[in-house]
Amino acid sequence: MPTALTADQFAGRLTELATPERRAQLHRALQPGRGRAEEDLLLGVRMGSVFTLAKEFIELAPREIDRLLDSPVHEVRVGAVSIMGKQALHKKTGQDRRRELYELYLRRTDAINTWDLVDVSAHQVIGAYLHDFDEPRTVLRDLAGSPRWWERRIAMFATLYLLRKGELDDTYELAELLVHDPHDLVQKVVGGMLREAGKHDRDRLLAFLDRHAATAPRPLLRDAVEHLEKELRAHYLGLAR
Numbered sequence: 001m002p003t004a005l006t007a008d009q010f011a012g013r014l015t016e017l018a019t020p021e022r023r024a025q026l027h028r029a030l031q032p033g034r035g036r037a038e039e040d041l042l043l044g045v046r047m048g049s050v051f052t053l054a055k056e057f058i059e060l061a062p063r064e065i066d067r068l069l070d071s072p073v074h075e076v077r078v079g080a081v082s083i084m085g086k087q088a089l090h091k092k093t094g095q096d097r098r099r100e101l102y103e104l105y106l107r108r109t110d111a112i113n114t115w116d117l118v119d120v121s122a123h124q125v126i127g128a129y130l131h132d133f134d135e136p137r138t139v140l141r142d143l144a145g146s147p148r149w150w151e152r153r154i155a156m157f158a159t160l161y162l163l164r165k166g167e168l169d170d171t172y173e174l175a176e177l178l179v180h181d182p183h184d185l186v187q188k189v190v191g192g193m194l195r196e197a198g199k200h201d202r203d204r205l206l207a208f209l210d211r212h213a214a215t216a217p218r219p220l221l222r223d224a225v226e227h228l229e230k231e232l233r234a235h236y237l238g239l240a241r
Contacts, residue, residue: 005060007067010083011076013053018043018075030074030116037113040074047116050075054082058090062100069111081105081117085124095133102129106139113150115185122154127161137170144174149183156189163196171197172208179212184219191223198227206232213239 023044030036060068060083068080087093088101105112105125112118130137143155156178159171171193178190198205205224213221213236221240225233 005057005064007060007064010053010057010060010064010068010079011071011073013056014045014050014073014075014079015043017045017049017053020044022046026074030114036074039072040114041072043073043075045075047075047078050079051082054079054086057083058086060087062097062104065101066104066108069108074114077111077117078120081112081121081125085121088121088125088128098129098133101125109143109148109151109154112154113148115150115153115189118150118153118157119189122157123160126154126158130158131162131165131167140170140174141177144177149181149186152178152181152183152186153189156186156193159193160196163193163200166200168197168200168204172204175208179216179220181217181220184217187217187220188223191220191226194220194224195226198224209236213237216240 021044023042026042026044030040030042032038032040036042057079065080065083068076068083071077071080084101084105088098102125105121112121126139129135130139140155140158143151143158146152146155156171156174159174162168162170175190175194178186181187181190194205194208209221209224216224218237218240221237225236228236
């Protein structure tokens, strides 16, 4: 019988990939409170290498993923959520395991607390589960009402999977709730998801902008209008206070 994969094995392999040069680059790129949490440590591993290693550990058990999420090392937690996302979408992963990953993700949002951790996996673990198993979407409204900005970002980014399936209602409902969010990392994801929604239904995006462009935060508005014609972009940006 093959030896079961463990969190310690993953963390050890990741450590072998670290370099001082990459650690210095990450310290410059991932500022505390922005790309990484204040208390996060950095190994110095390229994100592409983290994702490649995650593929090797795609069968890691949820209890071991949970252990990775306890790590203070940023790249280890990136690996954890990458494994979750890859495992959730793997054709051999059954509904029971998908639900286990979904529940683990929601239980451990304390550790999925930077924009990159959210964006690696929220759509694959949360959005895909809600879509594929026709689960109630109330969890998205609960997350959108959280005092933690990263949980509000999880709610919005999870709808990317739904958008790709042509389902726009959840994105717009959350956008109405978060259109005046005070945190720019929430503002930007709302704008980004509106931009994606506009690819499916331009008129619905324009109607949303007609209602909110005058008062929406500028980061949200800039991202939402990015794919519109120059004249329309100028029009909506000109409405902003």
